[in-house]
Amino acid sequence: MKKIVLAGGIALSLIASSLFAADKPLRLGIEAAYPPFAYKEASGQIAGFDVDIGNALCAEMKTECQWVEQEFDGLIPSLKVKKVDAILSSMTITDDRRKSVDFTGKYYYSPARLVMKAGSEVAADFSNLKGKRIGVQRSTTTDRFASEVLAAQGVEVVRYSSQNEIYLDLISARLDGTLADAIPVDEGFLKTANGKGFAFVGPAFTDPKYFGEGAGIAVRKSDAELLGKLNAAIQAIRASGEYQKIQAKYFTFDIYGD
Structure with a gap:
């Protein structure tokens, strides 16, 4: 009988715990x-x-x-x-x-895109980006791609805590470009007054190995x-x-x- 009461008490406790968790x-x-x-x-x-x-x-x-x-x-x-x-x-x-x-x-x-000064050209193998400073947000998919692919072509990959910090350095010419998700960089930078004179350059990046699903x-x-x-x-x-x-x-x- 004690076992039954104990089991019932445990069951009620678990139900109460579940209800409490649902209310959080x-x-x-x-x-x-x-x-x-x-x-x-x-x-x-x-x-x-x-x-x-x-x-x-x-x-x-x-x-x-x-x-x-x-x-x-x-x-x-x-x-x-x-x-x-x-x-x-x-x-x-x-x-x-x-x-x-x-x-x-x-x-x-959202695919990823490069943003640089309007009119900039990007070679298919990124070789003409050698020596350029490209900003990326730390720990993002674009960080990984830039580190593994662009850096191999001599690009200086500069990492930031936020994309907004990157925009400030783009405007002040401390960066040559940024690699970021196309939709937020378009809406949050290119379509604003701060984005005047900048544009998407090169291809859209969609390789699932780097840019996921x-x-x-x-x-x-x-x-x-x-x-x-x-x-x-x-x-x-x-x-x-x-x-x-x-x-x-x-x-x-x-x-x-x-």
């Missing part, structure tokens, strides 16, 4: 320096496509979003030590990152339940039209891709 906010790690995906408004509030998508996913899962801001290269370490529950910060799904975390399916896709939400490898809920919520907001409504606030094209 979902802590989402984000870097708020990547417009139009994530940026700070004058009020100090974080806004952008990633934020709106995250809030829609939380609403679909009937939970509260709690945004935890930090630099991009600290996001995966924070996830591993449980400072955040997931990362929703335009993080590209790659095989290398899959060694550390699990990803949902993509929620958007699109942006996904990262979770700890042990958190299969959260992964399943997030995947279901992504599908639900696309089916309901909520995704398309958010997309229309920021883009005039289908950012989800094929």
